Amino acid sequence: xxxxxxxxxxVAPYVFVLPFIFIFLIFWSYPLLNSFIMSFQDRMLGQDPxxxxxxxxxxxxxxxxxxxxxxxxxxxxxxxxxLLIPFPMLFAVMINSKLMLGxxxxxxxxxxxxxxxxxxxxxxxxxxxxxxxxxLMNSFLGLFGVEPVKFLKDGEWSMAALLILACWRWTGVxxxxxxxxxxxxxxxxxxxxxxxxxxxxQKFKNITMPLLKPTTIYxxxxxxxxxxxxxxxxxxxxxxxxxxxxxxxxxxxxxYRQGIEKNxxxxxxxxxxxxxxxxxxxxxxxxxxxxxxxxxxx
Amino acid sequence: xxxxxxxxxxxxxxxLSLFLSACGKSSDSTTSTQQxxxxxxxxxxELSFWTFVDLHGKHLDKMLGLWNQANPDKxxxxxxxxMPYDDMHNKLLLAVTSGxxxxxxxxIELGQFPKFLEGDNVPLExxxxxxxxxxxxxxxxxxxxxxKADQVYGFDYHVGATLAFYxxxxxxxxDVDYKTIKTWEDYxxxxxxxxxxxxxxxxxxxxxxxxxxxxxxxxxxxDFTDANGNPKVNSPEMIKAFEMxxxxxKNNVIHTIPGGQPDTEEAKGEYNKGNYxxxxxxxxxxxxxxxxxxxxxxKYAIAPLPVFExxxxxxxxxxxxxxxxxxxxxxxxxxKEFVAFAKLSxxxxxxxxxxxxxxxxNMDVWKDDAVTKNPDNEYVQYFKTNxxxxxxxxxxxxxxxxxxxxxxxxxxxxxxxxxxxxxxxGKDVKEALDEAQEAIEQELK
Numbered sequence: 001x002x003x004x005x006x007x008x009x010x011v012a013p014y015v016f017v018l019p020f021i022f023i024f025l026i027f028w029s030y031p032l033l034n035s036f037i038m039s040f041q042d043r044m045l046g047q048d049p050x051x052x053x054x055x056x057x058x059x060x061x062x063x064x065x066x067x068x069x070x071x072x073x074x075x076x077x078x079x080x081x082x083l084l085i086p087f088p089m090l091f092a093v094m095i096n097s098k099l100m101l102g103x104x105x106x107x108x109x110x111x112x113x114x115x116x117x118x119x120x121x122x123x124x125x126x127x128x129x130x131x132x133x134x135x136l137m138n139s140f141l142g143l144f145g146v147e148p149v150k151f152l153k154d155g156e157w158s159m160a161a162l163l164i165l166a167c168w169r170w171t172g173v174x175x176x177x178x179x180x181x182x183x184x185x186x187x188x189x190x191x192x193x194x195x196x197x198x199x200x201x202q203k204f205k206n207i208t209m210p211l212l213k214p215t216t217i218y219x220x221x222x223x224x225x226x227x228x229x230x231x232x233x234x235x236x237x238x239x240x241x242x243x244x245x246x247x248x249x250x251x252x253x254x255x256y257r258q259g260i261e262k263n264x265x266x267x268x269x270x271x272x273x274x275x276x277x278x279x280x281x282x283x284x285x286x287x288x289x290x291x292x293x294x295x296x297x298x
Numbered sequence: 299x300x301x302x303x304x305x306x307x308x309x310x311x312x313x314l315s316l317f318l319s320a321c322g323k324s325s326d327s328t329t330s331t332q333q334x335x336x337x338x339x340x341x342x343x344e345l346s347f348w349t350f351v352d353l354h355g356k357h358l359d360k361m362l363g364l365w366n367q368a369n370p371d372k373x374x375x376x377x378x379x380x381m382p383y384d385d386m387h388n389k390l391l392l393a394v395t396s397g398x399x400x401x402x403x404x405x406i407e408l409g410q411f412p413k414f415l416e417g418d419n420v421p422l423e424x425x426x427x428x429x430x431x432x433x434x435x436x437x438x439x440x441x442x443x444x445x446k447a448d449q450v451y452g453f454d455y456h457v458g459a460t461l462a463f464y465x466x467x468x469x470x471x472x473d474v475d476y477k478t479i480k481t482w483e484d485y486x487x488x489x490x491x492x493x494x495x496x497x498x499x500x501x502x503x504x505x506x507x508x509x510x511x512x513x514x515x516x517x518x519x520x521d522f523t524d525a526n527g528n529p530k531v532n533s534p535e536m537i538k539a540f541e542m543x544x545x546x547x548k549n550n551v552i553h554t555i556p557g558g559q560p561d562t563e564e565a566k567g568e569y570n571k572g573n574y575x576x577x578x579x580x581x582x583x584x585x586x587x588x589x590x591x592x593x594x595x596x597k598y599a600i601a602p603l604p605v606f607e608x609x610x611x612x613x614x615x616x617x618x619x620x621x622x623x624x625x626x627x628x629x630x631x632x633x634k635e636f637v638a639f640a641k642l643s644x645x646x647x648x649x650x651x652x653x654x655x656x657x658x659x660n661m662d663v664w665k666d667d668a669v670t671k672n673p674d675n676e677y678v679q680y681f682k683t684n685x686x687x688x689x690x691x692x693x694x695x696x697x698x699x700x701x702x703x704x705x706x707x708x709x710x711x712x713x714x715x716x717x718x719x720x721x722x723x724g725k726d727v728k729e730a731l732d733e734a735q736e737a738i739e740q741e742l743k
Contacts, residue, residue: 044395044416045391045392045395045396046394046395046396046397046419046421047395047416047417047418047419059743063740064737064740065737065741131564132564132567153505153718153722240384241384242710242713242714244505244506244558244714244718244722245715245718245719246714260391261384261387261388262413262706263391263395263416
């Protein structure tokens with residue numbers, strides 16, 4: 001009986017996917033369902049939960065700080081899309097080119113920042129963008145006679161600082177995705193194009209870009225999520241979750257403030273559900289328009 | 299060629315990742331734990347203690363030595379964990395409310411305290427029985443702030459009476475005598491002179507802390523909240539306070555400071571360089587001078603704060619940390635007795651002044667010249683005047699600012715949004731405070 005079960009070809013696949021199913025149910029579905037329920041409760045650790053209907057959601061709609069957090073997260077997400085998709089693609093093409101000198105060196109040095117801890121990098125960036133005359137950025141600007149700037153007290157400057165941190169950290173990772181995408185493009189296409197007299201730009205536009213589309217879709221999808229869920233970078237950059245005028249507050253930062261700092265778990269759960277909805281809507285729209293849901297056509 | 303460059307890059311990566319992972323480790327594991335109570339015997343009870351200030355651990359270490367000597371049958375070994383401020387409070391709140399993983403004894407900062415008293419099941423032990431013997435000698439307002447419904451839950455290290463610290467070297471260069479500064483008008487005239495003659499600012503316009511707002515409210519017998527604990531940050535007293543500060547800022551008497559307030563790394567650097575000539579801060583700021591602004595030794599004098607009109611109360615107790623015993627403590631009674639001994643006894647309060655430089659809440663020590671004027675004490679040596687001369691002068695004028703359920707929200711709105719809007723962006727005071735009131739009410743809904 002047991003032998004039959006173990007050697008059954010019908011059962012085997014289910015056994016193989018079982019660990020995933022368990023992990024999915026225990027660590028994903030259950031918490032998701034639970035936070036969905038919590039978002040309709042007034043809930044604090046150590047006290048009995050109270051069912052309050054959609055009160056948390058209607059409060060969120062009028063919560064100006066939450067709207068600030070959404071705005072910051074969305075601007076940051078859009079910024080990372082603009083900076084972290086075209087440039088890594090370009091760098092990958094350059095590094096992939098046989099004409100490039102020191103390719104391996106660039107590959108590794110672009111990737112290196114991804115290995116550093118965010119805590120270290122964020123702290124260093126905070127000091128770099130400090131408002132003192134002696135901070136790195138201000139001493140640099142001082143060379144050109146520019147007065148010291150209070151970078152981390154100004155909304156636009158601090159968003160720029162967060163984006164610079166993001167570029168420094170993630171350019172190399174996205175570049176690696178594109179490099180692996182490039183490796184899978186058959187060289188014959190380029191040879192054929194050369195014979196037809198195509199220029200380098202034409203080859204890039206008509207061969208490389210379209211064939212990299214699956215990579216681009218993947219990178220866009222994870223960037224949308226990572227951008228919306230950014231938290232640690234801001235926490236480190238502002239040395240805590242409270243930035244001046246909330247210029248560095250993100251959706252997850254607000255979730256942390258309400259749930260962990262203020263022990264309002266129900267309200268924080270509602271913030272989390274809103275984040276999930278925003279990320280899903282953007283990504284599903286994006287995937288639909290890029291044709292990911294269409295069946296493969298031969 | 300290719301091989302060599304590969305080799306070079308691999309070596310570079312290895313070296314750098316070693317270096318970086320070393321950095322990562324030290325900063326990720328910021329908690330440090332050590333066991334105190336070396337003189338305890340084998341039968342000693344082991345207790346754990348969480349704090350966010352390294353020096354507090356050192357104080358308990360000394361008290362532990364005395365306790366173990368005096369109580370051979372009730373000896374204690376203490377495991378002290380020092381964590382960063384936010385981190386410790388967040389972890390502690392989760393631990394005590396969930397009933398799992400909390401230490402026996404912990405430090406809770408005043409601003410965070412109301413969160414621990416919310417709801418009907420307070421997760422802390424009432425300390426009334428061990429407090430009773432000290433009831434008559436401690437400053438009552440410093441106990442009330444850690445109480446709820448007549449139950450005392452925490453003992454503070456200090457009163458934190460606000461004082462004025464003046465850099466006499468800069469003031470003399472500008473021909474100003476700090477002793478003549480009695481009112482805010484005097485302060486303004488002095489500041490104008492200082493800026494004209496030395497180009498330095500007399501004080502700070504704080505954007506990330508409410509020390510200034512608190513002391514100005516206390517001088518007008520007002521508060522951030524009304525008698526029922528509801529916020530009133532757009533009260534006439536608040537508006538008067540901030541309009542006065544904005545006037546000082548416009549006259550170059552005060553100026554915003556890197557870090558946002560005197561008690562930050564960046565700001566202490568600015569003070570140490572002599573860019574600001576006074577700090578209007580609670581008494582405990584003395585310890586920051588002595589330990590972190592060593593270049594200023596012998597230059598600073600201590601005086602009472604300026605007031606709106608002579609006769610206004612000149613001080614308010616600000617900041618503070620209550621040491622508590624959690625409900626899940628292994629040996630509740632022992633922990634309570636030890637905390638009372640370590641925070642309220644004569645020995646403890648003497649030690650608090652000697653090692654921490656704080657103004658202890660047991661006022662017996664304030665009158666003891668042998669302790670307060672001890673020439674070997676570094677807090678006596680550092681300053682040109684003795685802190686207790688000023689403290690005893692103002693001791694009947696020390697007000698309190700309430701710490702209630704709304705306080706954490708009031709603090710976070712003022713410190714992140716309002717103060718920046720007023721001092722950095724020049725927003726109209728009334729408008730900024732009205733918006734703050736609205737934001738706080740919204741948050742408390």
